[in-house]
Amino acid sequence: MVREVISPAERQALYETYRYSAAIRSGDLLFVSGQVGSRADGSPEPDFERQVKLAFANLLAVLTAAGCTLRDVVDVTTFHTDPETQFETVMAVKQAVFGEPPYPNWTAVGVTWLAGFDFEIKVIARIGAAER
Template identity: 80%
Template sequence: MTRPEPVYPAERHALYDAHGYAAAIRSGDLLFVSGQVGSRADGSPEPDYKDQVRQAFANLRATLQAGGCTLEDIVDVTTFHTDPERQFEAFMAVKTEVFPRPPYPNWTAVGVTWLAGFDFEIKVIARIPDAA
């Protein structure tokens, strides 16, 4: 049985220690990435929504890289939005920058009422290309 292994990006932000969780868990050939928010290094949120989404994707990229993956290795995405109706247009603009063409990963978007001071969160599952 594969033993789960925690993964952290090189520039680990304060939220991991403050809240006691791993950025990702590597298990076999899969990388389960915890929800990534648009936090600065000190754990505070980017104030502008679009910048917060961009920072969340930057934090996601760093975590994927630490686990031996890229955006192209993502197979499952879940995003959380505090005000989806108002945020959708700005979110889609950033999403299109990050995933400009097919094949796209599958995606589930969820409206929520609270994200600990953030307005956006993304969690993914990726297949690690060289894990086999």
């Protein structure tokens, strides 16, 4: 099966610098790399809630570049540097983003390092799933 690289145009330099793809389309599946709350210059957004919102915005940009929406997302993995104190904020943003059921499945993982970030999200989406 052919793998197609998906990248939003405005963040292409980031992916070229670090030599990875924003997402890979394989058949009708889209595998999105971890998205963080980075500003346009690549630096972390210091306010945690804004960092989480920006990570979701960056995720949406990748999904849009692939012709997907958040309704196409079937699997979510999030990474947190301090899950105990961050959980409520993440849940509030996640609820605002994903809205109504059916919700994608979700795994949250506590980590000690995210290259200066405090939150990261990666997903798998089925392209065109929202239309079915």
